[in-house]
Amino acid sequence: MKKYLLIITTICLFIPTAWSKFDLRSLSAQTQTVQNDLEKILAKANLEGKINFVQKSHTKNSAHLSCEAEKMTITVEAGENWSQVFYYSLQKLGFYFPHPRIQVSPKWSQVKENCGKTIQWKTAMKYHGFHLHTLHPSEWVHGFLMGKTEIANDMIRWMARNQQNTLDLSLLDIEEEKIFSYLKAPFKLAKDFGIHTGVVFGFAFHQQNQYKLVSLFDSLFEERSLKAIDKKLNYLLDNIDLSFINIEAGTSEFTPANYELSIKWMNKAAELAEKKDVATFIKIHTSTGQENEKYGNFNFLPQFANSNVGILPHTVFLYELEADDAPMYGNKNFHHIRDFMLDQKDKRNTWYYPETSYFCVQDIDVPLFFTDYLLTRANDSKFLYQNGIQGQLNFSTGQEVGYWLFDWTYTLLNNLDYEFDPYIGLKLLGEDVESWKKIAEFQNKYFVKKGLVSIITFSSLGDELLEGVHNVLKRNLLSKLSKDPKSLDSEIALLEEAIPHIPKNVEIKNKELRSMWKITEARIQHAYYNRLAMKHEDKKESYLAKSKEYREKAQGHIDHVFNNHGRYPAAQLFSRHDNPTAYKWGYAQPAKDMQYWIREEESIRANNYAFYFMSQFSIKEVLEGWVF
Structure with a gap:
């Protein structure tokens, strides 16, 4: 009997990685x-x-x-x-x-x-923290990847003070020795605060100046690609103190690598990382059009990998997991991401990977202030808790122009004492919650459920270059509206329905947040008069004058935010400047300059809807960084 017990014990101790999860290393703050x-x-x-x-x-x-x-x-x-x-x-x-x-x-x-x-202290999830999306031109690019360490240290202290314990950021394609040097001190501070650190890179990911392990040429060959992963991943792991790695599996967010080879890459990376006590996660994108007869959706490929390959199911923008309509990237909703997450949660490490800012002409860089980020993160957090999801890593572009409210509220939602209250941050700040509820209810009804968000945001470069192929958010492009009176009339009608219901007499104590709501309110009117200008050629200039009037009101508010609430002058967030991302400006520069608002007016004035007309991007930047 003892002999059989010994055999069983030995099998359990040396059970192959393919059948066992691999959790994060033990970590605790230094007194x-x-x-x-x-x-x-x-x-x-x-x-x-x-x-x-x-x-x-x-x-x-x-x-x-x-x-x-x-x-x-x-x-x-x-x-x-x-x-x-x-x-x-x-x-x-x-x-x-x-x-x-x-x-x-x-x-x-x-x-x-x-x-x-x-x-x-009662926490909803064991692991809770942030992905700092340093592929976007943020304060964190300067703080973590350009040597302005105090910005990085401030962020780490903020996370610790708000009870967060996981942090990762995207590595950019810069010299490795610079990466190691820049990350050493802030990652040491994070570890001393008991915060698990990770980095994001691609196997053969060629998008937005992302760091990758394998060249596009080597990705075509098994031996060459596995050798490259072995060499470069070990180099990273030997030089950055990490608890986990987060890997992009495709050649871009929207294009797959070889399916069978990708599974081998995942297993190889997890094997190498586990030897160094580092957990491995694969980012699960919500992009479409990557189906394989044998393996199905490329984004769900990690289900065929060993169980020490964790997953980060990702949803984008302000839509809920449970929402019936989330028209992003060609999807009807995110139910497939929800279902995949629930299917895999007991098989491998599974953290949800949502957003509180999207960038790319949708929110923080317009700027628009979407209170649905509060509602969505609260409802999704409650769903995760009720369904036993282990962790949550929130994607954030940055925290200026009022977006700190969304990130801070997200931190508070992991505390069960706050009962997943979307307004908890506003309550702690002493804001008039009833006023904010009016704003949130208006936005949820008209922006999200009735689809006004696709009218007041702007089309991305990808939307315009790849019309009908790649759509960030389902929308009518201005080029279509100029030729389709029925669609134009439909958008005008929705705006005319919404405008009388814009909340009046709301009390907003925080001046920065008040300005951000006023800008969002002005954009509704701005979009309305722009569409009237498209409809009535004989009155085009008078309607465009009204558009300009609302833009100038918004300009006054963004100027107030810049002059009084810009907290990172060293990061040049409100100006064009050189940095290692694919975007040669700070995320708030288009907002401060009203770039997208002016472009829409001038496109209508000139009846010119070409992707290059007054574009924020240069062709050189597109080709070098694959910027969509």
Whole structure:
């Protein structure tokens, strides 16, 4: 009997990777790192020395707040995630960090009201954090990949203070030695805060200046490609301290590599990474048109890989997993992503990978302020919790022009005490929630459910270059509207239905958020008068004058945001500048210059709807970076 037990035990210990998950390494915050951060927080609040903490190893996940001689001691009883419990205690005291460079602090009298209380930390998901999409020209490109380390460090502190424990970013095609040098200090700080770090790269991904392991030529040959993966992946793993890697499987977001060879690449990468105690994930895109007779959808190919190959099912823009309509990338909705995630969650590491900003002429760079990001992230988080999904890694382009609200609210939604409340961030900031509900309900009804979002956003370069082949968001291009009176009348009718219902007399306390809503409101009117100008040739100039009037109102508000709420001057987010991404401008530059608004007016004025007319992109940039 003992002989058989020994055999069974041996089999279990050496069970092949193909049949076992591989979780992230054990990681916990360093006491001194958290102590140093507490001192920074208290100094900014003018409460130096008023609060200290004691850490005790326990499974309680609680913190007791005791007071003596005008000082508070936070006794944290928790395990590996003790720092999350500690920072939640600060949040309960009234310390809020909605943006990496914004701190809201309580008075000492407010802090003392919590003496004697015990705080319990209950998290919805084990792993919760951010993908910083450094393929887009953001503050994080400068912070993590251009040597402006203080920007990176501020982001890491913000994540720790908001109880996040996972972070990754996209590697760009720059010198590896620069990457290693730039990431060393911020990734060390993240590790000391108990935050798992990862990087994103492609096998043979040739899009937006993404770093890749295999050249497009070598990707055609099994031996050459596997040799390249072995060499370059080991080089990365030996030089960057990582908990996980996140890999792009295709040759682009929209085009597949060889199906059978891709499975071998996935298994090879996971094998190499596991030897170094690093977990592997494959990004699951929601693009269409990549079907194979044997394997089906290329995006779902990891289901045929070993189970140590994790997945990050990705959805884009502001649509919910459960929504019946999500007309992105040729899809009707995201139900296929939902179903694949549920099918795989017990077979391999599975984290959901949504967005709070899309970029590419849809939101943050227009700029438009979509409150459905609040509703969607709340509803999706609740769905994930109810269905036992292990983690969530949110895709973010950046946090200026008010987009910090969406990212901050997302962090709060992992706390079960907040019951997946989409307005929790606004409540903590003391905003008039009823006003925001009016705005959110209006946007959800007209922007999302009735489809106005496709009218007030703008067509991307890919939409215009590959009309009918590649569609970011299902829409009528201006070129079509100019020849299709019925579609034009339909859009005018929807705008005329929505405009009288734009919420009036709303109270918005935060001036930055108020300006962002005013810009969004102005864009509705701007789109309306532009379409009237298309319809009535004899009145074109008078209607375009009205469009300009609303654009100039929006310009005043974006100027206010730039002059009063631009927090990263070193990152040049509101101007054109050289950087290692495929976009030679900051994400807020088109917004500040009203680039897309002016282009729409001038296209109508000239009756010129060519993709190159007043384009934000140069042909050289398109060819070099494959920018869509």
